[in-house]
Amino acid sequence: MAEHVARRCCLGWDFSTQQVKVVAVDAELNVFYEDSAHFDRDLLEFGTQGGVHVHEEGLTVTSPVLMWVRALDIILERMKASGFDFSQVLALSGAGQQHGSVYWKAGASQVLRSLSPDLPLHKQLQACFSISDSPVWMDSSTTAQCRQLEAAVGGAQALSCLTGSRAYERFTGNQIAKIYQQNPEAYSHTERISLVSSFAASLFLGSYSPIDCSDGSGMNLLQIKDKVWSRVCLAACAPHLEEKLGSPVPSCSVVGAISSYYVQRYGFPPGCQVVAFTGDNPASLAGMRLEEGDIAVSLGTSDTLFLWLQEPMPALEGHIFCNPVGSQHYMALLCFKNGSLMREKIRDESASCSWSEFSEALRSTEMGNGGNLGFYFDVMEITPEIIGRHRFSAENHKVPAFPRDVEIRALIEGQFMAKRIHAEGLGYQVMPKTKILATGGASHNRDILQVLADVFGAPVYVIDTANSACVGSAYRAFHGLRGPPSSIRQA
Numbered sequence: 001m002a003e004h005v006a007r008r009c010c011l012g013w014d015f016s017t018q019q020v021k022v023v024a025v026d027a028e029l030n031v032f033y034e035d036s037a038h039f040d041r042d043l044l045e046f047g048t049q050g051g052v053h054v055h056e057e058g059l060t061v062t063s064p065v066l067m068w069v070r071a072l073d074i075i076l077e078r079m080k081a082s083g084f085d086f087s088q089v090l091a092l093s094g095a096g097q098q099h100g101s102v103y104w105k106a107g108a109s110q111v112l113r114s115l116s117p118d119l120p121l122h123k124q125l126q127a128c129f130s131i132s133d134s135p136v137w138m139d140s141s142t143t144a145q146c147r148q149l150e151a152a153v154g155g156a157q158a159l160s161c162l163t164g165s166r167a168y169e170r171f172t173g174n175q176i177a178k179i180y181q182q183n184p185e186a187y188s189h190t191e192r193i194s195l196v197s198s199f200a201a202s203l204f205l206g207s208y209s210p211i212d213c214s215d216g217s218g219m220n221l222l223q224i225k226d227k228v229w230s231r232v233c234l235a236a237c238a239p240h241l242e243e244k245l246g247s248p249v250p251s252c253s254v255v256g257a258i259s260s261y262y263v264q265r266y267g268f269p270p271g272c273q274v275v276a277f278t279g280d281n282p283a284s285l286a287g288m289r290l291e292e293g294d295i296a297v298s299l300g301t302s303d304t305l306f307l308w309l310q311e312p313m314p315a316l317e318g319h320i321f322c323n324p325v326g327s328q329h330y331m332a333l334l335c336f337k338n339g340s341l342m343r344e345k346i347r348d349e350s351a352s353c354s355w356s357e358f359s360e361a362l363r364s365t366e367m368g369n370g371g372n373l374g375f376y377f378d379v380m381e382i383t384p385e386i387i388g389r390h391r392f393s394a395e396n397h398k399v400p401a402f403p404r405d406v407e408i409r410a411l412i413e414g415q416f417m418a419k420r421i422h423a424e425g426l427g428y429q430v431m432p433k434t435k436i437l438a439t440g441g442a443s444h445n446r447d448i449l450q451v452l453a454d455v456f457g458a459p460v461y462v463i464d465t466a467n468s469a470c471v472g473s474a475y476r477a478f479h480g481l482r483g484p485p486s487s488i489r490q491a
């Protein structure tokens with residue numbers, strides 16, 4: 001068994017869709033330990049696929065909350081068995097899949113406060129949840145609740161200006177509204193509602209952790225400018241909601257010291273600080289060390305853009321969240337569903353299924369593609385909501401096809417121009433110091449990255465973000481240790 005050299009460190013956790021993961025980061029910001037518990041592989045008794053249960057109507061998607069608890073037990077026991085020196089942990093923070101929600105049953109706080117170090121968590125928390133299957137971000141069953149919420153505040157744009165996004169089915173306020181409407185008894189027996197992030201923090205605190213402003217921005221409930229709950233939105237979703245949520249806190253807040261359960265059972269130091277957990281995407285922004293003016297572009301199955309903003313312009317597309325690092329700044333998230341699957345389709349059709357031919361086509365065509373423009377959406381796009389392939393000649397005439405090389409450049413230039421246009425629509429501006437951080441499968445193709453650099457007029461750097469949410473959480477733990485003014489110590 002590998003001996004771990006004892007060193008003072010912070011832990012970063014990620015309670016994501018498919019697993020719980022942890023990294024240990026030392027004071028030089030080196031990752032020296034990592035572990036994970038994969039739900040489908042290590043927790044077969046819960047019967048998930050991709051960490052979730054898709055219900056038979058195909059819209060409702062949930063995950064068993066006790067599976068998340070059990071996964072934490074497994075990792076901590078494995079760390080202990082491997083000889084990990086918990087006494088060196090100065091602080092910990094973490095991330096959770098955004099928008100998911102956990103419903104603590106009346107009396108659960110007493111159980112959390114009096115955990116026996118002789119038992120694993122899952123054996124003690126079995127009766128602590130009024131809803132055993134938590135709704136998660138893949139759920140799309142709350143369209144009616146979305147329309148009700150938008151109507152209550154004066155429309156989609158009004159809701160976006162208030163909370164940073166128009167109503168989205170996965171956003172927590174709409175999920176809470178559905179539970180209140182369809183399961184009022186469970187709602188009335190709920191004393192606390194957490195996000196996945198604040199639920200995970202509560203496990204370490206041994207009491208209810210507050211929701212941080214950044215992950216709270218993914219609920220359609222938080223006024224992103226004033227960083228307080230919108231009473232109109234709360235009232236539109238369910239009664240007595242404010243008392244069930246508690247007050248939001250700045251993301252870099254120290255929310256308390258670790259529960260004595262972990263001191264006695266695993267050897268954590270009593271002074272180990274818990275820094276507010278946040279959403280996986282805000283934590284990734286921290287992990288990628290994004291700064292003002294930078295853009296992170298994740299080129300995967302879907303393409304995701306992370307922006308750091310000072311003056312946001314909430315719109316009907318994309319999401320504005322409170323920034324997890326700069327408490328007076330913001331971050332934006334833009335998701336483009338037609339990402340790598342679209343690139344692979346055009347590669348197969350126009351480059352004989354070959355990336356080297358695809359790259360050759362990009363190298364043999366000029367920036368600007370002679371004025372030819374193309375937009376390709378073989379599946380219904382999120383940003384904006386449109387489907388189909390749309391090509392325009394230099395004379396601005398709609399055309400049914402392009403020559404192979406022109407088609408390939410039109411796809412890539414069109415994808416990146418759309419990203420820049422929607423980013424600027426949210427208030428983003430390319431600055432002289434702007435860096436573009438590229439990650440994901442397509443970031444291995446230099447010719448694709450050259451088009452990205454040309455469209456944004458900024459240098460492109462490739463980064464590995466495999467552990468970005470975990471590593472960002474460990475960075476945030478170090479950040480929180482710096483103390484006031486943003487530390488909120490749990491009473």
Ligand SMILES: O=C(CO)[C@@H](O)[C@H](O)CF
Nearest residue numbers: 017097098137170280281
């Ligand atoms: O819904 C999302 C962001 O709005 C997803 O990226 C989830 O955070 C994934 F867990």
